[in-house]
Amino acid sequence: MTPSDSPYLSKPWLPHYGSTIPHTLPTPKALHLAAMAREAAQHYADQTAFTCVMPNGMYGSLSYRQVDEMSDALAHYLRGVCKLAAGDRVAVQMPNCLSYPVALLGILKAGCVAVNTNPLYTPDEMAHQFKDSGAKAIVIVDLFADKLEAILSRTDIQHVLITRVPEFFPPVVQPIVYAVMKYWNRLIPAHGLKATRFPDALAEGRKKGGNALGYTDGVTHDTLALLQYTGGTTGVAKGAMLTHGNLLWNLEQMLGMTRSHIDEGKEVVLTALPLYHIFAFTVNFLTMYRMGARNILVPSPRPIQNLQRALENYKITWLTGVNTLYNALLREEWFTGFPPKHIKAAGGGGAAMHHAVVKHWEDVTGAPLVEGYGLTESSPVACFQPLTSGRRVDTIGIPAPMTDIRLVDDDGHDVALGAPGELLIRGPQVMQGYWQRPEDTAQVLKDGWLYTGDVAVMSPDGTFKIVDRKKDMILVSGFNVYPNEIEDVLTQLDGVMEAAVIGVPDAKTGEAVRAYIVKADDSLTAEAVLAHCRAKLTAYKMPTHIEFRDELPKTPIGKILRKDLRAEVLAALQKKKG
Amino acid sequence: MLSELETKLLGVMMMVIMLGMGASLTFKDFAIALRKPQGVFVGLVCQYGVMPALAFGLATLLKLPPAYAVGLILMGCMPGGTTSNIFTYFSKGDLSLSILMTMGSTLVAIFMVPVTLAFYSQGIEGDWKIPPGNVIQVLFVLLVPTVIGIALRKWNANVGAVVEMIGGLLGVAVILFLMGSWVPRNFQLLLDTGFPVYAASIGLGLFGFALGYALSRLLRQTARRGRTIALETGIQNGPLAVLIVTLSFTGDQQRDVLLLPILYSFFIVLSSSVITIWFRGITTREELSRDQAKIGALAKA
Numbered sequence: 001m002t003p004s005d006s007p008y009l010s011k012p013w014l015p016h017y018g019s020t021i022p023h024t025l026p027t028p029k030a031l032h033l034a035a036m037a038r039e040a041a042q043h044y045a046d047q048t049a050f051t052c053v054m055p056n057g058m059y060g061s062l063s064y065r066q067v068d069e070m071s072d073a074l075a076h077y078l079r080g081v082c083k084l085a086a087g088d089r090v091a092v093q094m095p096n097c098l099s100y101p102v103a104l105l106g107i108l109k110a111g112c113v114a115v116n117t118n119p120l121y122t123p124d125e126m127a128h129q130f131k132d133s134g135a136k137a138i139v140i141v142d143l144f145a146d147k148l149e150a151i152l153s154r155t156d157i158q159h160v161l162i163t164r165v166p167e168f169f170p171p172v173v174q175p176i177v178y179a180v181m182k183y184w185n186r187l188i189p190a191h192g193l194k195a196t197r198f199p200d201a202l203a204e205g206r207k208k209g210g211n212a213l214g215y216t217d218g219v220t221h222d223t224l225a226l227l228q229y230t231g232g233t234t235g236v237a238k239g240a241m242l243t244h245g246n247l248l249w250n251l252e253q254m255l256g257m258t259r260s261h262i263d264e265g266k267e268v269v270l271t272a273l274p275l276y277h278i279f280a281f282t283v284n285f286l287t288m289y290r291m292g293a294r295n296i297l298v299p300s301p302r303p304i305q306n307l308q309r310a311l312e313n314y315k316i317t318w319l320t321g322v323n324t325l326y327n328a329l330l331r332e333e334w335f336t337g338f339p340p341k342h343i344k345a346a347g348g349g350g351a352a353m354h355h356a357v358v359k360h361w362e363d364v365t366g367a368p369l370v371e372g373y374g375l376t377e378s379s380p381v382a383c384f385q386p387l388t389s390g391r392r393v394d395t396i397g398i399p400a401p402m403t404d405i406r407l408v409d410d411d412g413h414d415v416a417l418g419a420p421g422e423l424l425i426r427g428p429q430v431m432q433g434y435w436q437r438p439e440d441t442a443q444v445l446k447d448g449w450l451y452t453g454d455v456a457v458m459s460p461d462g463t464f465k466i467v468d469r470k471k472d473m474i475l476v477s478g479f480n481v482y483p484n485e486i487e488d489v490l491t492q493l494d495g496v497m498e499a500a501v502i503g504v505p506d507a508k509t510g511e512a513v514r515a516y517i518v519k520a521d522d523s524l525t526a527e528a529v530l531a532h533c534r535a536k537l538t539a540y541k542m543p544t545h546i547e548f549r550d551e552l553p554k555t556p557i558g559k560i561l562r563k564d565l566r567a568e569v570l571a572a573l574q575k576k577k578g
Numbered sequence: 579m580l581s582e583l584e585t586k587l588l589g590v591m592m593m594v595i596m597l598g599m600g601a602s603l604t605f606k607d608f609a610i611a612l613r614k615p616q617g618v619f620v621g622l623v624c625q626y627g628v629m630p631a632l633a634f635g636l637a638t639l640l641k642l643p644p645a646y647a648v649g650l651i652l653m654g655c656m657p658g659g660t661t662s663n664i665f666t667y668f669s670k671g672d673l674s675l676s677i678l679m680t681m682g683s684t685l686v687a688i689f690m691v692p693v694t695l696a697f698y699s700q701g702i703e704g705d706w707k708i709p710p711g712n713v714i715q716v717l718f719v720l721l722v723p724t725v726i727g728i729a730l731r732k733w734n735a736n737v738g739a740v741v742e743m744i745g746g747l748l749g750v751a752v753i754l755f756l757m758g759s760w761v762p763r764n765f766q767l768l769l770d771t772g773f774p775v776y777a778a779s780i781g782l783g784l785f786g787f788a789l790g791y792a793l794s795r796l797l798r799q800t801a802r803r804g805r806t807i808a809l810e811t812g813i814q815n816g817p818l819a820v821l822i823v824t825l826s827f828t829g830d831q832q833r834d835v836l837l838l839p840i841l842y843s844f845f846i847v848l849s850s851s852v853i854t855i856w857f858r859g860i861t862t863r864e865e866l867s868r869d870q871a872k873i874g875a876l877a878k879a
Contacts, residue, residue: 053735056735057738058735058736058739059735170736172736172740173736173740176739305674309735312604333610333613334606334607337609337610337613338606338609
């Protein structure tokens with residue numbers, strides 16, 4: 001097939017844009033993210049930008065003006081006191097809390113590069129990421145200070161700023177929350193780090209002062225803004241290089257898809273997903289900040305009851321989540337009995353949304369739950385179900401404006417319409433490569449196309465459906481079985497809370513389908529599951545082994561880790577042989 | 579005996595405690611609880627079915643004289659104490675269930691306490707009886723701060739949560755205050771008090787724990803909820819009983835009737851602490867064994 005025959009480059013999905021989604025977008029006006037943030041802060045100065053809500057409802061808030069002033073102070077501190085240079089990397093490692101936006105915007109305003117770090121990392125993972133990125137400073141939450149202390153000497157970090165979850169909470173409330181965390185829950189370890197308290201650093205930065213606007217001189221769309229590490233679940237973590245332009249463009253693309261449902265300055269968005277993950281970072285933090293929304297930050301959505309006060313006390317209009325989060329909410333009586341009334345739309349991503357969950361959500365809340373698709377490497381949004389017309393559940397929707405998508409076979413040729421192929425992305429949101437890893441970069445970035453490793457099909461109307469991860473595909477007697485499909489069937493059964501499906505080596509069929517199930521109802525039996533599957537699946541797709549578990553291994557945002565389940569099985573097989 | 583000032587002080591403290599209890603919940607929490615009422619229902623059965631009967635049974639069995647019997651039965655008829663929520667938190671129990679049960683039993687107290695009290699104190703002579711009017715009056719007055727507390731929570735979650743915490747801590751403080759002011763003055767009385775009274779004041783709590791657990795398990799609650807209900811059942815609102823007694827009796831009569839509620843309040847803090855450590859251990863073991871089961875499944879796979 002020659003490029004001119006490609007069913008993809010003609011963008012058959014464009015009719016779905018309807019009248020609400022623009023076909024093209026102008027180049028983002030702001031020169032960089034710091035300028036975007038400044039403009040938003042000026043526009044919405046006295047509105048609340050962030051509210052951090054604890055499980056018992058205690059909260060603290062910052063206005064746009066405060067975030068702007070504090071992040072300026074941090075920029076002064078990093079450049080004036082720490083003497084960092086433009087382009088130096090500064091790590092941020094904390095759960096959702098008020099310090100997060102201050103730290104992130106402060107780093108960007110200083111002309112530095114933010115290294116967004118998962119706080120749940122092990123010390124070794126931290127050491128790898130900090131060493132690899134060459135971070136010279138870090139803003140870290142006190143909960144993990146002991147882990148940092150253990151590995152600090154293995155990194156280039158010279159400046160440690162320490163913050164706490166209730167940072168910037170009101171005077172009486174902050175010490176109470178802090179004391180409960182420290183003395184009651186014993187979450188805050190002792191440490192011997194030479195560190196500056198975050199508010200002290202801000203105070204010092206304020207005193208030092210300087211020309212905040214000057215720090216970003218020379219920063220353009222092509223300047224690196226964020227190192228977002230990825231692949232930690234599949235191998236050594238690599239830093240995806242996202243520029244100011246990548247993120248600004250993705251923000252505009254996201255807005256292009258959702259603008260019809262966003263009232264500037266009026267939205268209240270629930271951020272239960274961690275901001276150290278690219279989905280919440282771009283969609284909840286950057287996009288909603290630009291739109292003047294109020295962000296309700298929840299430090300930890302686990303257990304799911306932690307969201308109850310946030311959902312009760314604020315008129316949430318937008319939220320984002322992953323399948324497991326929505327599923328968990330829908331199993332809470334307080335949620336289904338009194339669903340929030342002001343929700344306009346919910347966004348799902350990170351992993352495939354299950355049909356049953358989407359339908360249940362829409363029945364309960366009356367608002368659409370649209371699924372998006374993207375990768376860390378694409379800032380992340382590449383596809384989204386349109387909120388208005390032509391929406392098809394069970395798909396990842398259509399490509400965002402200014403995004404090209406192709407499906408190719410193993411040789412890189414376009415596959416025919418309707419056939420499964422690896423999904424490639426081209427657009428202004430695609431990363432520059434992996435930080436200091438040209439070989440890894442060359443494997444995924446070819447001729448401007450990002451090779452995602454996801455297998456998808458396109459329907460004639462240009463809607464895409466992810467079939468599965470290329471590497472998760474199960475080969476049963478020569479037939480391709482996609483775990484997503486089986487999981488979807490399993491979760492349609494009422495007694496099933498969650499399911500994961502993997503392929504395991506099998507003497508007869510090459511690979512066999514194995515299902516792991518978390519019960520919602522204790523009386524569920526393997527026989528009932530098999531009977532349900534038999535009614536819905538052809539023989540070769542049938543699970544040959546069903547195992548019940550109390551929970552499934554997951555990433556911090558709740559993506560089920562099939563690879564961990566596979567590793568368990570392989571390790572057991574090894575042991576048997578050995 | 580408590581002086582007038584102390585009685586007033588106790589009244590004020592009770593109001594703060596109730597304010598704090600109110601602030602621990604929202605109206606929505608009730609609405610949610612009422613959709614699946616068996617938890618609260620089990621709690622109410624324990625609170626107003628089991629405990630008064632247990633108190634009456636202990637009083638009869640131990641042949642307590644009227645003054646002590648009235649104190650014990652009053653103690654048994656009281657709604658749940660707010661300290662149960664603190665102990666439940668420490669024991670890794672079901673905190674929201676505990677709060678709901680305390681609140682639920684307190685709200686229906688205005689009706690249930692006079693009825694159960696009248697029922698179980700039928701056999702007691704006239705001048706030892708607690709006038710139901712007093713009970714209703716006290717409970718009604720305490721409803722006001724409870725409702726204000728709920729409104730505070732709704733108005734501002736920070737203020738609500740701080741008030742809740744102050745109320746909870748004051749619950750323990752009041753018991754210490756009672757001990758501090760009452761024990762030194764009545765030391766001789768404590769020495770002269772015989773075994774049956776001590777047995778009754780300790781037994782009410784301990785049997786309350788046991789029966790609460792047994793009944794909730796019988797009504798198909800999980801072990802963890804059972805432990806929460808056990809704590810909730812055993813822990814009564816001691817300071818409230820003291821307040822009612824001080825408003826109903828004076829002089830030596832007051833001193834005698836007060837003995838049981840005060841001893842109960844003291845011993846319940848001790849026994850709840852021990853039970854809490856025990857329950858916490860069980861919950862932790864359950865969590866561990868669940869992890870172990872996973873590792874087991876892993877080895878089998």
